[in-house]
Amino acid sequence: MATPRFSIQIDGNRLNAALMGRITGFDLTEADDAPARLALRLGLRQGADGTYDLLDAGPFEPGAEIRLVLAAPGGSDQAMFTGHLSHLRPHFEEPEANSWLEVLASDAAMLLAAEERVASYPDAGDSDAASEILGRYGLQLDAQDTDAKLAADDMLLIQRADDWSFLRHLAGRNGFVTYFEPDPQSGDPICHFHPRRFDEPPQPDLTILRENANLDWIDFSIALDRPEKRLAHAIDGPAKRLVHALGEAEDELLGEALLAGDAAQGLARAGATGSVRFLRGGLPRDAALTAHARGRGQADHLSVEARGQLDPARYRGLLRAHRCVLIKGVGDRLGGSHYVREVQTELADGNLLQRFTAVSNALGRRGAEEFGQSAEEEPPT
Structure with a gap:
């Protein structure tokens, strides 16, 4: 009967058979707008001199790169995770066989979150800022261009946060998702910054x-209580005008009909006066406000x-x-x-x-x- 198979690399070196045999399990979580996280559990063994090889002379050093390749039973190998060591959690228990070491790793989002900074992006849109952020780390980016650009002599895009938090902020206000995933061939991490891709083969x-x-x-x-629409207004102080988002969310449907419309009718039948939320904190520029309102509306409709x-x-x-x-x-x-x-x-x-x-x-x-x-x-x- 076919069984799952996997391999672990530490700093480019494949973990030897003896250490692989001490892995009792792992847990990998992947999600939109969140770092991928890997938890490995290995049995701890005490040597005759009282030392523990994994703790006192093991391969798990600060900054170590960890990669996971996994195949389901009867399936082919897939690069599932590339990241860096984030935590070591040893557990000691009587009898010794119940002792273990948990090794935690996070993807490259951990590197982006390590330093808070103040940065500006003149004459740039949100996707341009994302490209500059990933360029600081020499990481690949798979991005879709955002609609709006902010001119340096008009409104300057400024960051006051760590790079990962700011990247998530930029993605979220455009209705995009951002995450890291290994390249299927090389295993090197690629940062994604784009809308949810509903049009690709399932x-x-x-x-x-x-x-x-x-x-x-x-x-x-x-959920039958989500807003059907997002209204977005902002004041352009220098021009002394009120800016409105143009149009509504343009959803790519995953089924027969958008549920938000039926839900709004149900709320009205029950006595509600509308199914509308405001978009707060929008930029007072036409293209930006429209893009951000549509993006938030599409997320509401999921x-x-x-x-x-x-x-x-x-x-x-x-x-x-x-x-x-x-x-x-x-x-x-x-x-x-x-x-x-x-x-x-x-x-x-x-x-x-x-x-x-x-x-x-x-x-x-x-x-x-x-x-x-x-x-x-x-x-x-």
Whole structure:
């Protein structure tokens, strides 16, 4: 029977078989707008001289780079994590066999968060500032240009925060997400700064209560109290004018119809006078205010949430965050395309499982979903 396989690299050196054999499990969390975090647990052993090799002469030094490559049972190797050591947590217990060392690592967001700074970005848009921030660290950036640029002689874009916090701020106000992920080939970290990519081909189907099911369970939450619209106004002091956001959020639908509209009608039927929120703190410039209002509105509309647990052995692969996936076996209204916002991958006692959170802005199907996809199977070894 196929089993999961994985490898760990420390500063470019693959962990030897003896140390790999002492890894009792790991936990990897990946999510939008948050650092990816890896926790490794290794058994501690005391030498005849009273020292512990992993603590007193181990490979886990400050600043050490840690990489994880993982394959689900029957699946192919994938670069899952590249980051740096953030914590060491030794635990001692009688009997000695119950002692362990937990090694925690965070992706490159930890480097961006290490120093608070004051910086300015003249004649730049938010994506230009993101490019300059990543350039400080020599890191690759996968970004989409933002609509608005601020002229140096008009309004200067100023940062008073650490680079990671400021990057998240820039992404959030444009309706973008930002995160790090290893390059599939090299394993080197790439920073993403762009809208959620709903238009890319979905991952293999997640299935429950049907033949070839791969989900252990799945729950849904449908929020019917989210705002339908964001109103944005700002005062341009020097020009003595009121700036308005133009147009409304332009959602790319993941289903048949936007849920926010039906929810707003339901609120009105129940007696509400509207389903509107203000966008506060918007920049008093037409293009910027419009982009920020549309981006926040699109995030508001992600009001369908799915949480579930996946068996990678039956899935024959690994579910990844930051991508869409098709869900089936849950009826016509809930089935269809969902965007995976977070994935937690856990190995314990030789068993691999994944828990995930996915979101959608619509109920029902678009009609173009191509169900029936499955992860590619590898021949048994």
